[in-house]
Amino acid sequence: MVDSSDRQRAHDEFLAEAQELIESLSRDLLLLDESQKQGQSNPDALNDLFRGVHTLKGLAGMFGFERIGSMAHVLEDLLEDLRLGRAELTQHTLDVLFEGADGFQRLMAEAKTGELADIDLDAFSTLIHSVSKAEQSAPNILADYDLDPGMLSVLTEYEEHRLRTNLEHGSTVYRLRIRLPLDVIDSALEDIKQRCKNVAEIITYLPSMDGGGGDSIDIEMLMASQATEADLRAALDRQDGKLTVVQRRVRISRSPDPRPPVPSQRPKDLPEPTFAQAAPARTQAEQSASLRSLSSVVRVDIRKLDHLMNVVGELGTVRSGIGRVVEKLRNGGDAMRELASETHRIHRTFNRYLTEVQEGVLDIRMVPLSQLFDKVAVIVRQTARDLGKDVRLLVTGSETEVDKLIAEELADPLMHIVRNAIDHGVEFPEQRAASGKQSQATVTINAYHKGNHVVIEMSDDGRGIDSASVRESAIRKGLLSDQAVADISRQELLQVIFMPGFSTAAQVTDLSGRGVGMDVVKTNINRLGGAVDIESEEGVGTKVTITLPITLAIINALLFEVRGRLMSIPLASVQEALRLDSSMIGTIEGREVLTLRGETLPLCRLADLFKFAGESPIHSFVIVVVVGNRRLGLAVDRLAGQQDIVIKGLGRSLANVPGISGATDLGDQRLVLVVDAASIMDEVLAPKGNHLLVGGPS
Amino acid sequence: MNDSLVPAGEGPLAVEETGMREFLGFVVGDEAYALPLSSVREIMRLPPVTEVPRGPHDVLGIISLRGQVTTLIDLRRRLSMPESGITARTRVLLVERRDETLGLLVDRVLQVYRLREDEVELASVLGADASSYVMGIGRPGVQRSSRRSDSEEAETDSSILILLDPMALLKQYGGA
Known part of the structure; x- marks a missing residue:
């Protein structure tokens, strides 16, 4: 076992x-x-x-x-x-x-x-x-240069190759002779390496046989650089070194001189020990550098972090419990007052440390999006080459961090969007040239934090989405009626792309037409509590914007009551919550709307949407939720405060319940449902029954 | 809170050795049913239930099982039995179904029955009309446990147990 x-x-x-x-x-x-x-x-x-x-x-x-x-x-x-x-x-x-x-x-x-x-x-x-x-290697250029045969003879095959390549690319080869104290030779060498890292490539270095005393040694270094002697000197910033340019022996004309291969000179008269001494010193330095960088990183199973997160979440409910005790003590008369203030102090301290622990654990879970974008870059390259298209990828904000869990769930949607962009959006080079565009297409990914959200924008400068073909396809697939298609705005039409069973590709290609479409992308993103929006201009390009919460682990939520049932909604998707006055409610085309400071937004009565049985609701408050660039008012009976909660998913048996993203345990053994703002928004804002022939689950 | 009768799968006698199979008997509506004892992880009293709007009809809601969100299925609805309300004897059976633990609401738990080969009849005796989740009929005839109280015996005829197949019973809840 x-x-x-x-x-x-x-x-x-x-x-x-x-x-x-x-x-x-x-x-x-x-x-x-x-x-x-x-x-x-x-x-x-x-x-x-x-x-x-x-x-x-x-x-x-x-x-x-x-x-x-x-x-x-x-x-x-x-x-x-x-x-x-x-x-x-x-x-x-x-x-x-x-x-x-x-x-x-x-x-x-x-x-x-x-x-x-x-x-x-x-x-x-x-x-x-x-x-x-x-491919066979190119003719040897080394013979043209005034290189010390002793040094040449000890170059490894790799070093010789590097030297040759550098010369072929027009770099200048320098020799640096420098005296270094023996006791700190490793760090001194490392220092030199760092200094010329961006200016020159160090081909090799050898301890010199002559020179140096008992406690120091002369090092002979061979480096190649595109920089001028003065620049290299400045980068090195050491007065004690002797820097010389390795001259070319034969003056040649500017045009490249086709020259027969000359075998490299490899005199064998230099003593072996020189090489043997030099090599270990270098590898040791390399090794210690890589060990250092590894030792500061600990790999952790995400499940362990999940567990820790759960415990921290439970502690959060303990904290809320203490908070309630403090409230009770405060109202308990003079005798209790002293106890109240003491408990309050403890509560505050506990709160401070708990917040730190929470932030710490959350931080451990954060990974830079670059991990994900690297994979996307591979897909971009492959897809473009497979299709014979010329695409370059521009990525900004790859250092933006998100929860590991989100990064993982995001992989498939991103791949799909990028494949789509290259397959359907980007034109072939000749088509681009014909329409006056650069023959190389550009796919741009831009990521940034916005409040508690991370926003990922993916755009291409391709042909954009063709309204006519979306209309035609939507009718053919029975997604929209002829009438609905005629009425719909372009922005609404673009939303059709996210409907199940939609695909504009005239023929399903091997790449993006695998039976899953943008509807799956949308479902996946919504499940993470995020939103996906699309903008497109014909002939100019398409932009898909994904908005996601930074973490799913612990979130701040607004608690509220609907017909006696306590529910919650992530505060990240709440813009404001206010008293609902009947004067604010109006009706447009049979739908209830809310007028808020001169703006109109749709209103949804949660008790009706969820078909809760019970006494007629009071609807005395409205919660204004915002997801992406859409807003919606949710009418509820009562607000019940804010709290940090740990969202737990419903099991597979309830995976298809719309409008609910999970539940949370508030500490009294009773679960409170967490409302999924994005999916309610989709449901409420979807074209009405007569427009929509095929809708969500009935 | 959890009055675990028997730790699942740890009966005093191994099933293979004695040719006996262990079942947990319980009452739903006015019938006596039984599930293989090994499929029941735990028996607990009914905790506070949170209703899930627009969930499947059989699903009563969700309960917190030591912080774990667990779906509670009303077996009365699942088995099309009359709903007689919640009593002090209402229990929840926790059953593992692949990657998810489900709670099953039953009206009353009877006892553990150890049935011999000849005390079990195959579902085919019921003909083609038998539901797919019925795997057989148990007749714990002569062999009875002395722990059973006579009052329970009077209320429901537990001399016939409908043996349920947990996989088939729970398949519709997002399983395989």
Whole structure:
């Protein structure tokens, strides 16, 4: 028993760690893709990629996931060739690498479920080898430069490749000779690395045989940079170093000189120990750096956090309980007064610490949206390439944080919207050119915090949504009657896209037409207590805006009563709550509306909507809810204060109940329903019966 | 608050060894029913119920089970029995259904019956009209527990138990 649960834990541990590695692979691949498109090389990303795959290989081997291991093995071979310049990084190579990352993802699912993923490793391996053989390295440029043969001879294959690449890209090679004290050599080297990080690439460094005393050593460094000597000097900011430019031996004309490959000179007369001494020093520095960064991060199972969150939530109800006791004591006469103030002090202190704990736990659950946007970027690239469209992705606000749970639930909707945008929105390059647009389309994602909400806007500069085809499709699918379609405004028409069973694509494509549509997106977002809105202008583009609460864990809610039943609504969706005066209520086209400071908004009597039995309601208050850019007044009987609550979902048996997002325990064993403002809004604002032929569940 | 009669699945005698099967008997409306004892996790008194508007007809509402939101199904409605109101003997049976625990409201809990092979008849004896959730008829004939009080015996004929299949009974509530 113990043995198998240990194994399960190890298995889980592997999955978690491998998942992180695979996610960072995608990130590095995107960086590579970006630099490749700009005609630059990105050795850092390539190295990270190589290390990641290598680590994954090791992990998989350790835990016995052979298929992941062999996948990593073949990828590692290709990456090694790329790193050493034996193969060239092309878009085709990147495709293969992306395919590899996707393959890992599917093999992970296989490892998780035990169901064999449909991946032909042999075919993939053949593909990889065809790629790495395709390109041979360029002629050697090193012979043209006045490089110390002693130094050249100790360069590793990789360093030599980096040096060559830099020279080919027109960088200048510098030599830096600097004396460093032995006792702090690691940190001194690290300091130099940091200083020239953005200016130059350090190819290698070696301790010099001559020079230096008992407590210091001369280091010879080879670095390549696009910057001028003066700039590099300024970046280094060290007076004691001697910086020289490595000169080119032969003067050549400006045009590139096609030169036969010259074998590199590799005299073997330099003593071995030099190399042996230099290498360990560097790896050690690298290792300690990476260990440091790892040790400050703790990976936590989200379920543990959920549990903690629940406990904190229960403490919140304890706090409210004490609050009530304080109130009672206050009204209990002189004898109680002293007790009241003492309890009040305790209550206040408790409150302060509890708030801190709450915020702390919430903060742990927060993750930056970049995790999500990286995945979206992969989708954008793949979708665009599959369809033969040219798309660039601009992301802002990826550091915006949301609850981990929300980030996870958001993944599918985002992917779907982005696929839709590229598939249906973005035109082919030639069509774009013909209509006077840039042939490269732009998909923009912008995320930011707005109060207790996070807003994610996704826009494209494609063709926009064609009203005529939406109308036609809505009628054909029986979603709207001819009459309704004629009356409807463009903004209302766009809402039709969110109706179940709607899809404008003339033919269902493999990409976005998988039977799920924007209705699923909307349902998912609503379930999280959020809203999704769409704006579109024909010929100009489409913008989808998602508004979500930052966290689902603990929220501030407004309590109210409807026909004797206590209910609650997240305060985040409440604009205001006020006394309802009959003079404020009017009727427009058979619907009740509320006039508030000169503005008109629809009114919904909750007791009627929920068909609560009992005495006729008083409706003496109205709660104005706002979701996205829509508002609605909810008539209720009585307001019952504010409280922090932990929303718990209803079970699957009640998953389809409209208008309710969950329930909360206020501490007296009685559950209070939490009203879902967004879904009530959809229900109330939906076109009336005669417009709508097919509606929600009846 | 929870008067757990028997910890589920931990009967003194293992089912396989004796050829006996254990059932928890209870009354709904004017019939005696039984569920496999192993499917019942706990028996509790009726806690405060929160009504869920526009939920399925059989669902009475939700209850808090140690902070966990639990759906309460009125077995009287599910089994199309008359509703006789809530009494001091009304109980909630907690039954695990895949990933969700459901509460079942019953009018009264009888006892645990250990039925021999020959005390159980298959549902097919009832013909094609039998509901899918009836898996058989139990006749705890001669073998009786001495714990049972005679007053209960008088009210309901528990000599015939309708044996319910929990999976089929609860399938409609968002399950498989």
